[in-house]
Amino acid sequence: MELLEFGLTTTYFMFGGQLYQQKLGTAMGSPVSPIVANLYMEDLEQTAINTASEHIKPRFWKRYVDDILAVVTKGSTRILNDHLNSIDMSGNIQFTSEEMENNSIPFLDTKIVSREDGTIKTVVYRKKTHTNQYLNFQSHHPLTHKLGVVCTLA
Template sequence: MAALEFANTPISKALEVIRKKIEDDTTLKKRTLLTVDDIMELLEFVLTTTYFMFGGQLYQQKFGTAMGSPISPIVANLYMEDLEQTAINTASEHIKPRFWKRYVDDMLAEVTKGSTRILNNHLNSIDTSGNIQFTSEEMENNSIPFLDTKIVSREDGTIKTVVYKKKTHTNQYLNF
């Protein structure tokens, strides 16, 4: 699991990742008249001119992307995708995950027994900004929580899922 908040996304590194993706897009010219430089200039403007008011005082956000901005989850996802691909591709064979799934900032990975801590350290070495910090949990009693499910490993090698509620769950729901 990685602690990813939009405010933690390193904008300059995210812009590098996005520029490379756009430059590698062979169909871009069929979809827009904008150049890569035009798109990057607009994106950088949107990501670096975030202002907000607090206590009657006007502030400019200096790091990360703005909460509530429609572009923030896209930028964070593209950055995280590149970060995890780099981490997996550079991991030594004995810690490389056999299975890896991510939803926003929650990851589920299958790794060799005893290599969780080493993989976690490797993941944390990839983001040089120091703002993305991976944490990990290991299976207990042949089960592990992931999102709102608990994945249970059976003796025959199959798995089952059950609804999972954290200990802090209050059973309170919005009245819609």
């Protein structure tokens, strides 16, 4: 535990020739960061769901890292969003929400479309800001990460 705490609280980085110490959160690119972030988010979401009143409790809830897809009663999105934002006492986690538009909603790299017969279909979705750039091959990432991007896209 001491080693984990040391690794999480002594993060330094260089920007514009200046050395900085990260004061909040885990270091991007650190192997332990996704694990710690996932554990924190899991605890946060369990607390949020367990303390939500019945009329705003999601009927469906799926999360990938910090993106959540939830099915809620019509008209309760804002109330649920406010409830989620009240759980993190540090005030550092800020949830935002989107509602279905034209019977569809984006989630990760997909668009979920609700059909008239009650079924759903998914299609590939790219945000307007998508640049088709994934990982610069000249970056200092390990070669396995660079090759992983290519394999995933293929």
